[in-house]
Amino acid sequence: MGIGSIVAIYFIVWWLCLFAVLPFGVRSPVEAGSHDDPGLDPGAPVRPRLVRKMLVTTVIAIFVTAGVLYISRSGIIRLEDLPMPFKTNYD
Numbered sequence: 001m002g003i004g005s006i007v008a009i010y011f012i013v014w015w016l017c018l019f020a021v022l023p024f025g026v027r028s029p030v031e032a033g034s035h036d037d038p039g040l041d042p043g044a045p046v047r048p049r050l051v052r053k054m055l056v057t058t059v060i061a062i063f064v065t066a067g068v069l070y071i072s073r074s075g076i077i078r079l080e081d082l083p084m085p086f087k088t089n090y091d
């Protein structure tokens with residue numbers, strides 16, 4: 001597996017982890033008790049803490065990508081073991 005494949009796997013895993021981490025710790029203005037701000041969307045988070053969530057996502061994605069690479073290189077699960085629903089046998 002080349003470096004381009006590893007970067008692509010990391011990129012996909014990073015985005016999946018980001019979407020999983022984003023909802024943690026989110027409080028709306030109503031939950032925070034500051035619902036008197038006019039023009040503020042009621043579903044907008046008060047403090048989204050995006051930098052912290054991106055750092056957590058990066059750490060999680062490193063471990064998940066390392067696990068995927070370990071599984072693929074050790075032969076625990078091979079590409080041939082995965083079901084191919086659209087594979088045609090013309091042999």
